[in-house]
Amino acid sequence: MMSSRDMGYDRAIVMYTPDGRLLQVEYASEAVKYGSPVVAIRGKDFAIAVTRTRDNDPLLDPIEKIHMIDDNIGAAGAGFTGDIGLLIDHARVQAQRHRMVFEEPVDVRSVVNTIGKFIYEFTRYGGVRPLGAALIIMGSDKAGKHIYQLDPRGVILSGKAMAIGKNCESATDMLRTEYRADLTVREAIDLALKALSKAEEKESPVEVGIAIGDSFRKMSLSEARALYP
């Protein structure tokens, strides 16, 4: 019997396999698994994410992984850099559009929903390629502190702790056993780093994103350690 692959069900994303799968979308999710991991944790009054910058070549500047979306929201991606950039641009425009209409900072959920729909549309049409990017979006708004996760299917997940990218299952397993609701910022960063090293053995500089108070900031690990001893 021929496999669904041999029968060409992975040629077009608008085509289901007989058992109801969209192979191109699944392949896109596979691409994300090669991306460098990001770990995020939500505490009582903060949300953080840690990730390592990519610096394979000492001659090149490390590529930044955490991106500002607005003063109160940040994001980090795993997968194709270009696809992540497209989503970041889209999120930033959405945040500023909200400010123009309401003269208020945008809430995290609205940005996440917009980006989720945007990603999802790439799974519905022929002639396009599903985006090979997963995103963690974190931030602060009137409803509190949030972390959200978006994948190439456009699925939105929110929660207390999560990981995307390479070996994210190992990182998530660790978070599952060691997460506590009363973590301090420092403890959350340390736990996230521990989970990150479960997923990836690397020495490159760590970037930290922190949503606390009304704002989101990105910083180096040493800055974060100095601010939250």
Added chain:
Amino acid sequence: MTTTVGLKCSDGVVLASDRRASKGGMVGSKGVKKIYPLDDNKAVAIAGQLSDANYLINLVKAESKLMQFERGFPLSVSESAKLLSNILYNGMRSYAPFVTEMLVAGFDESGPRLFEADISGAVTEEKFTSSGSGSPIALGVLESSYREGVTCGEGSDIASRAVKAAMERDPGSGNGIMVLRITKGGMEWSNVGGAE
């Protein structure tokens, strides 16, 4: 209607305005804000159609923020003024002009800067300037009082005297004065009179 005044000082730049919003021959509002910050070191003073000005300010703020995230550092004062004037020019050329005149003031790497952008999209750099219906009167005060190298303290005094003179003789201006000083250290607001 309105009187706005801007002047460049040795250590910063000053914007001042009255607080009156006119609705035809009536005083529409007695405590309106005519000076808006664009970010931590830039602000605009507006005259003309309030709705047009509010929309423009929001648009410029949004575009500047996107630009800043993209390139990693904020727009200079002259870049902000040019961005604003490009939108004004587009408005005029598409027969839907923004009926407003704005003073763009701020402090950046090149020091204190002051620009004026009008409905046609023309943008000029000035040492001191005024716009709105009270500007002929305010400019009289500025022409006789402004000296190059005034400090922000003296500048605020000259600016509020210019607005005050306009408020005395121009029926479109009144109800108190708002002054903003922008220096290297940031922004400092002061209000004289006007409804809260």
